[in-house]
Amino acid sequence: MDGLLTPRESAKFIAENSRDVFIDGGGVRRVAELLLAKAAGPELRVGAWKAFHELNPKAADEAAVNWVFVTDTLNFSFWSESDEHKCLVGYGGKTYSGYWSLCAAVNRALDEGIPMTSASYYATVTLDEVRHILRSDTDVPMPLIEERHRILNETGKILLEKFEGSFLNCVRKSDKSAQKLLHLVVESFPSYRDVTQFEGKRISFYKRAQILVADTWSVLEGKGDGCFKDISRITMFADYRLPQVLVYLGALKYSDELLEKLLKGEMLLYGNRQEVEIRGCSLWCVELIRDCLLELTEKKGEKTSGEINSILLDYFLWDYARDHREDMKGIPFHHTRCIYY
Numbered sequence: 531m532d533g534l535l536t537p538r539e540s541a542k543f544i545a546e547n548s549r550d551v552f553i554d555g556g557g558v559r560r561v562a563e564l565l566l567a568k569a570a571g572p573e574l575r576v577g578a579w580k581a582f583h584e585l586n587p588k589a590a591d592e593a594a595v596n597w598v599f600v601t602d603t604l605n606f607s608f609w610s611e612s613d614e615h616k617c618l619v620g621y622g623g624k625t626y627s628g629y630w631s632l633c634a635a636v637n638r639a640l641d642e643g644i645p646m647t648s649a650s651y652y653a654t655v656t657l658d659e660v661r662h663i664l665r666s667d668t669d670v671p672m673p674l675i676e677e678r679h680r681i682l683n684e685t686g687k688i689l690l691e692k693f694e695g696s697f698l699n700c701v702r703k704s705d706k707s708a709q710k711l712l713h714l715v716v717e718s719f720p721s722y723r724d725v726t727q728f729e730g731k732r733i734s735f736y737k738r739a740q741i742l743v744a745d746t747w748s749v750l751e752g753k754g755d756g757c758f759k760d761i762s763r764i765t766m767f768a769d770y771r772l773p774q775v776l777v778y779l780g781a782l783k784y785s786d787e788l789l790e791k792l793l794k795g796e797m798l799l800y801g802n803r804q805e806v807e808i809r810g811c812s813l814w815c816v817e818l819i820r821d822c823l824l825e826l827t828e829k830k831g832e833k834t835s836g837e838i839n840s841i842l843l844d845y846f847l848w849d850y851a852r853d854h855r856e857d858m859k860g861i862p863f864h865h866t867r868c869i870y871y
């Protein structure tokens with residue numbers, strides 16, 4: 531699309547013109563130092579995606595790639611107005627919330643013999659069947675169930691028409707380029723078109739498309755069809771958790787006016803100026819953290835396992851947010867209800 535900035539260009543432009551969200555240089559450095567201590571460890575490598583997350587597929591086959599595709603097609607908007615009252619899914623003796631409740635529901639469906647990762651199934655799945663598949667153990671359903679149903683039908687039909695029903699065929703049309711796969715996904719599947727405008731420019735975040743490429747790279751362990759030569763050009767994924775953890779770690783700051791609004795739990799519409807500033811500054815903040823970390827590893831002569839990229843930093847920070855949920859209770863996250871993140 532002409533005149534449309536890439537996520538990285540969008541983030542830089544937003545950070546340079548932001549009025550209510552600010553990047554703190556000292557905080558950026560402190561987060562880079564936190565990550566430096568982990569640079570040679572098991573977390574900051576592609577294998578962590580399977581090693582640390584029991585619900586993710588262990589295989590690296592076509593079924594695993596199609597698991598990633600259907601999960602990332604539904605990977606949005608799990609937050610509830612009150613944290614005490616939310617959708618929960620029990621699976622394998624554990625209870626999962628948020629994004630993990632989606633993964634648990636997909637795995638539960640597969641265990642029940644429902645072919646949830648098969649496009650020929652979800653292209654015509656009914657709303658009632660989707661309600662059953664994504665059912666919560668509490669009286670709070672997963673948010674946006676009707677949208678999830680519509681997106682499953684739309685996406686399944688397109689995958690059947692254009693890629694013989696398998697996302698692996700889409701991957702194989704991208705010449706092992708992460709950028710080509712990203713653009714093939716947003717051109718083919720409308721629900722992935724996470725684009726808006728800011729200060730008169732057309733900007734993109736492509737959060738679900740970028741995490742889809744990243745998760746495809748991870749499930750294929752960076753090998754074979756998943757050996758993307760330009761994987762480092764994928765940026766962090768502009769969701770609602772990363773801003774919260776970046777504020778908690780002191781790398782990102784909000785104006786008093788915006789902080790007050792977020793503390794009251796006020797909704798921000800998708801594309802609203804402050805919502806765009808939160809997403810754009812978070813993305814740019816992680817890019818600066820990555821630059822600082824690479825500088826520190828060079829100075830220290832630290833050997834890292836392969837190249838550290840924004841995907842691995844994002845995954846680490848997202849997991850960190852999960853593990854520090856209690857400590858982060860005082861830091862609000864922004865409430866935007868949409869199908870893009």
Ligand SMILES: Nc1nc2c(c(CN[C@H]3C=C[C@H](O)[C@@H]3O)cn2[C@@H]2O[C@H](COP(=O)(O)O)[C@@H](O)[C@H]2O)c(=O)[nH]1
Pocket residue numbers: 579583586605606607608609627628629630741745766767768769770771772844845848871
């Ligand atoms: N920036 C970023 N955002 C991510 C993810 C993930 C999970 N992905 C990988 C992580 C582990 C697995 O290995 C997955 O591959 C979900 N989200 C977003 O968070 C929100 C849900 O949050 P909560 O309500 O707390 O569950 C929602 O917008 C969801 O879209 C990520 O990694 N990075």
